[in-house]
Amino acid sequence: MTSSARALAGFSEISGNYDAALCDVWGVLHNGIAPFPSAVDALVRYRQSGGRLIFITNAPRPSGPIIALLDRMGVPRDAYDGIVSSGDSTRAMIAPHRGRVVHHVGPATEDDSLYEGLGVIRGTAEEAEVVVVTDLDSDDDTPDLYNDRVSLWLKRGLPMICANPDRVVEHGDRLIYCGGALGDLYEARGGKVLMAGKPYRPIYDQALALAEEAAGHSLDRRRILGIGDSVRTDAMGASQFGIDLLFITGSIHAGELDAFGNVDPQAVAELVASSGANLAGFMPRLGW
Structure with missing residues (x-):
């Protein structure tokens, strides 16, 4: 340095x-x-x-x-x-779950291309074997809103694949939370988080x-x-x-x-x- x-x-x-x-x-x-x-x-x-x-x-x-x-x-x-x-990098992490259920967190359809051709089934956290986070569900969300959901994921012992390691990003004239902020929360509460991006x-x-x-x-x-x-x-x-x-x-x-x-x-x-x-x-x- x-x-x-x-x-x-x-x-x-x-x-x-x-x-x-x-x-x-x-x-x-x-x-x-x-x-x-x-x-x-x-x-x-x-x-x-x-x-x-x-x-x-x-x-x-x-x-x-x-x-x-x-x-x-x-x-x-x-x-x-x-x-x-x-x-691109995260798809390699999702691929081993072919034929099984993953629970998606993020905009409902915006990130559909992440799963194309991988053969996974998107479903609820109660039936999934892994949580895949692309972003928070909306630009106005904050990580603390997910604490109850995090409790369920932890209870089930679900690993998290975080497709966006960024905590915040510039959007116009404001900063919004990204998937990495939720990954930080999950890890802080004892969850296992996998990331492949920067x-x-x-x-x-x-x-x-x-x-x-x-x-x-x-x-x-x-x-x-x-x-x-x-x-x-x-x-x-x-x-x-x-x-x-x-x-x-x-x-x-x-x-x-x-x-x-x-x-x-x-x-x-x-x-x-x-x-x-x-x-x-x-x-x-x-x-x-």
Whole structure:
């Protein structure tokens, strides 16, 4: 971990040091409603300069529907080489339950693609052998609303597969709870929680494979950059995978860092320090 944090005016200040970047989506590329134009521009320019760009997201859906969402948002395909999601990694965890009942927690139909072709049966917690959490049931929910349900899951000894390790995410001008917040509650109360998204190794291995496929050769991790807005997932994941981090301060940590005001570089360094990540620099929004 570096002893101080470097404020960057733009990604171009360091982009030449990296052959590939593994970039977060929600909070870096878009806010859940619309893309950030400066971020899109920066990624397009990075690829035009020869860099390979893989989106790495904790979205609890396979990458196909996420690409379709980015298309609808107007994010051009030439902004990225590929995408890997927590949903992609989580499907491998659900697959062993083929032919048996899983209990889904999250929007009723939004995450249907997570289960496609796996042959599992979605049912009640009373009959299930595992709980699969994509998100809370609605954007207005808080984890404490699930305590009674958690008690039932614990009584039955159900493991939880959490398809979205994020605790909170930026949505427009507010923060909403994600599946990771419910995973934290379940673990705190003694439940077993399994995750495959950031910061865990499986999703990074998949992202590296896509980056090397795009580059046409193996890549030196010293020349791979992680870009993200979360200490818990992006910074920790970059640290554990052995790659540098460009930290985006203007999303879920914006308030505590005064990201769009008089940001203190030392405060940024101290916040990221717990992850052990090597901080290449920080900026409030990704831009070139």
